[in-house]
Amino acid sequence: MVTVTAPIPEVPDQPSPSGAPYWYWLGGRPALDLVNTRRERWRRDVDCLVTPADVGEWLVRAALLPAPMRVPSAVLAEARELREAIDAGARAAVAGEAADPAAVTLIDDWLVLAGSRPALLPGPGGLPVLGERAAADSPRRALGMVALDAARMLGIPAERERVRICGSETCSARFYDRSPAAVRRWCSMASCGNVAKARRHRARAGAA
Numbered sequence: 001m002v003t004v005t006a007p008i009p010e011v012p013d014q015p016s017p018s019g020a021p022y023w024y025w026l027g028g029r030p031a032l033d034l035v036n037t038r039r040e041r042w043r044r045d046v047d048c049l050v051t052p053a054d055v056g057e058w059l060v061r062a063a064l065l066p067a068p069m070r071v072p073s074a075v076l077a078e079a080r081e082l083r084e085a086i087d088a089g090a091r092a093a094v095a096g097e098a099a100d101p102a103a104v105t106l107i108d109d110w111l112v113l114a115g116s117r118p119a120l121l122p123g124p125g126g127l128p129v130l131g132e133r134a135a136a137d138s139p140r141r142a143l144g145m146v147a148l149d150a151a152r153m154l155g156i157p158a159e160r161e162r163v164r165i166c167g168s169e170t171c172s173a174r175f176y177d178r179s180p181a182a183v184r185r186w187c188s189m190a191s192c193g194n195v196a197k198a199r200r201h202r203a204r205a206g207a208a
């Protein structure tokens, strides 16, 4: 049986009331999946993180938050800011250039939120239970986990070399190339890869 990735849905100019139907998860890691919530960077540049609730929902779907929770409105701007810093780092990695120091600093600032914050709490029968502080499940901590993923991706040379931008002319998705030989060109073979293959076929047929 062949598994086919669902085609990336067409995104309206202004997703409403939520960008969730247009998120896609082909980035290969949370840092790039977050970058890809801004769609069609090559053309219309549509933001699919529309509301603070979108940020919470995205973090749940990315398995970084256990359940939806109220997200302070300031966190939407913060998430977008982190996203663009990660993208600046990703684009520099693809170009083999130095990263913008401001972007590096911004990602670094998030890392203090990424760590585990253990707690020792009284449990049933008074027995102590090792757990996590409630605040540890905050949206900001979850975004800190995204920043940590970005820091690993950008700060470890062998990982940095695998950051890619989809080779399709009509896609701007960023993805992490896990192929053994590191030669992946498209975010998804099922969508962009097949479109490119069909285009080459038509070009050959036209030339013949």
Ligand SMILES: [Zn+2]
Binding pocket: 166, 167, 168, 171, 172, 173, 186, 187, 188, 192
């Ligand atoms: Zn693509």
